Amino acid sequence: MDALKIEHLKKSYGRHTALHDLNLHLESGECFGLIGPNGAGKSTAIRSVLGLILPEAGTIEVFGLDARTHRKEVLTKIGFMPSESFFYGRSRVKDMLHFSAALHRKDCSKMADALCRRLQLDQNARVDTLSLGNRKKLSIVCALQHEPDLLILDEPTSGLDPLIRNEFYSILEEMQKQGKTIFLSSHNLNEVSRCCSRAGFLKEGRLIACDTLDNLKGTRSRKVIVRGEVDLSGLKQIQNLQQEQGVTSFLYDGSPVLLMKALANFPIEDVLIEEPDLEEIFLHDYQSKEDRT
Amino acid sequence: MTVYFHELRMTRRTMVVWGAGMACLNILCLLLFPEMKKQVADLNAIFSSLGSFSAALGMDRLNIGSLTGFFAIECGSILSLGGGLYAAWAGGSIVSKEEQGHTADFLFSHPISRTRILLDKLLALMTQILILNLIVYFADLLGIILAGESIPWQSVSLIQLASLLMQFCIGGLCFSISALVSSSASAISFGLTLLLYFLNLASNLNTHLEWLRWITPYSFCEGAWILEHGTLEWCYVFSSFVISACALGFALWRYSRKDLLL
Numbered sequence: 001m002d003a004l005k006i007e008h009l010k011k012s013y014g015r016h017t018a019l020h021d022l023n024l025h026l027e028s029g030e031c032f033g034l035i036g037p038n039g040a041g042k043s044t045a046i047r048s049v050l051g052l053i054l055p056e057a058g059t060i061e062v063f064g065l066d067a068r069t070h071r072k073e074v075l076t077k078i079g080f081m082p083s084e085s086f087f088y089g090r091s092r093v094k095d096m097l098h099f100s101a102a103l104h105r106k107d108c109s110k111m112a113d114a115l116c117r118r119l120q121l122d123q124n125a126r127v128d129t130l131s132l133g134n135r136k137k138l139s140i141v142c143a144l145q146h147e148p149d150l151l152i153l154d155e156p157t158s159g160l161d162p163l164i165r166n167e168f169y170s171i172l173e174e175m176q177k178q179g180k181t182i183f184l185s186s187h188n189l190n191e192v193s194r195c196c197s198r199a200g201f202l203k204e205g206r207l208i209a210c211d212t213l214d215n216l217k218g219t220r221s222r223k224v225i226v227r228g229e230v231d232l233s234g235l236k237q238i239q240n241l242q243q244e245q246g247v248t249s250f251l252y253d254g255s256p257v258l259l260m261k262a263l264a265n266f267p268i269e270d271v272l273i274e275e276p277d278l279e280e281i282f283l284h285d286y287q288s289k290e291d292r293t
Numbered sequence: 294m295t296v297y298f299h300e301l302r303m304t305r306r307t308m309v310v311w312g313a314g315m316a317c318l319n320i321l322c323l324l325l326f327p328e329m330k331k332q333v334a335d336l337n338a339i340f341s342s343l344g345s346f347s348a349a350l351g352m353d354r355l356n357i358g359s360l361t362g363f364f365a366i367e368c369g370s371i372l373s374l375g376g377g378l379y380a381a382w383a384g385g386s387i388v389s390k391e392e393q394g395h396t397a398d399f400l401f402s403h404p405i406s407r408t409r410i411l412l413d414k415l416l417a418l419m420t421q422i423l424i425l426n427l428i429v430y431f432a433d434l435l436g437i438i439l440a441g442e443s444i445p446w447q448s449v450s451l452i453q454l455a456s457l458l459m460q461f462c463i464g465g466l467c468f469s470i471s472a473l474v475s476s477s478a479s480a481i482s483f484g485l486t487l488l489l490y491f492l493n494l495a496s497n498l499n500t501h502l503e504w505l506r507w508i509t510p511y512s513f514c515e516g517a518w519i520l521e522h523g524t525l526e527w528c529y530v531f532s533s534f535v536i537s538a539c540a541l542g543f544a545l546w547r548y549s550r551k552d553l554l555l
Contacts (some may be wrong), residue, residue, distance in 0.1 A: 100399075103404065
């Protein structure tokens with residue numbers, strides 16, 4: 001059974017269409033990453049699943065239940081972590097955890113204690129004194145303490161320090177081993193690479209690519225920046241070539257050996273080869289494929 | 294009832310501070326009564342010379358030299374404005390604060406319907422208003438005892454009851470505003486409450502505007518009428534409650550269909 005099935009989802013805010021006919025299927029037990037720059041429609045998709053906003057068209061099913069007509073049952077199965085974590089100011093961490101557990105009508109104290117210990121979150125701290133990272137930790141515990149079947153995590157690790165981030169990834173791995181489904185939204189490719197087996201790229205409300213991570217990685221270019229005069233006319237598989245004030249930059253998805261051989265013919269001062277950022281992948285890799293098709 | 298108790302816990306401090314402020318003001322006023330009673334002839338002359346202003350507040354029909362008349366004018370004004378503004382603040386912020394404080398994502402992503410959350414919040418608002426009025430009611434009784442007077446139970450209780458019902462109506466109207474308007478709901482609520490107060494004054498001054506009494510809940514809080522007749526003007530209570538109930542019904546319907554803002 002699909003853990004999440006989104007079909008023909010459309011949502012507009014005034015004249016701006018945030019989602020165009022979005023179709024997405026998540027199998028039960030898989031970890032799926034939805035990638036896209038800010039404003040791509042990731043949060044709109046998530047908020048539609050949770051019923052926080054009402055889409056104009058399309059259907060959403062969670063474990064076979066219609067998210068609109070069975071909202072309450074659907075939300076009992078979901079643990080949600082918003083991208084920005086806000087809580088009620090004068091409360092303590094433990095009050096928020098009790099409040100969230102009471103809304104789920106569950107005693108989650110054991111799980112909450114274990115998660116707080118692992119994430120080093122003080123349950124007696126006042127919410128209005130928490131740093132961004134600690135608010136994120138509280139949000140994680142609120143999302144996981146009732147042991148949901150589907151985890152929806154919107155930009156989960158922004159603001160977390162590296163140690164806690166690793167601990168969080170370990171928790172996610174354990175949950176996945178228990179058969180939980182994870183739906184992670186991020187603009188950080190590394191975060192998705194670390195956790196997910198499948199990912200989709202969302203751009204301006206359209207899903208422009210959706211595949212296993214291995215397949216997606218195989219199509220990924222490298223960004224090359226060369227300082228010095230070079231002539232790359234003999235080199236194929238170059239995109240977005242730009243030359244300015246002695247600096248040449250381009251996206252390259254050919255053989256690294258051929259690239260080195262080509263560069264070795266010129267008196268270059270410096271060369272930098274790096275993973276292109278997400279925006280570049282969208283604009284020059286997947287967009288060009290879209291254009292070709 | 295999780296949201297109900299959570300809401301009461303979140304607002305208890307403000308409610309106690311506001312209630313204590315109103316209670317202290319009422320006690321202070323009542324402690325001044327023995328001194329004012331001695332100058333009753335001068336005071337009545339002053340009030341009768343205020344013309345339409347005293348008519349607007351119903352002071353032309355009250356004897357400030359009696360405890361009930363004094364209570365209706367002085368404490369009644371504090372109850373009307375203090376209680377009304379609290380109901381406006383509490384009602385105007387109780388729903389909209391979730392979107393303004395960005396806690397809507399947290400609260401509404403739990404397995405509880407929007408209607409249930411709103412009904413819990415509405416019940417919490419009414420409970421707050423009731424507790425606030427109980428604080429002030431007992432403070433009034435204490436003030437009368439401290440002033441060395443015997444308690445006119447019926448008059449004090451009726452004036453307090455009228456104020457409580459008025460605050461329920463204003464609370465309901467402002468709750469609706471809070472559910473319908475995400476930003477500036479508190480400001481609109483304060484504005485509406487003051488407008489309703491002045492509409493009642495206008496209806497007292499001009500017989501052509503008497504129909505306004507069907508709209509404003511302040512119309513059934515007039516101490517002069519309550520003391521004269523020993524009851525409330527139930528027709529106006531009914532009309533105000535109908536208006537509030539309609540506003541609440543529309544707000545609940547609309548809120549269950551709106552997009553919650555980030």
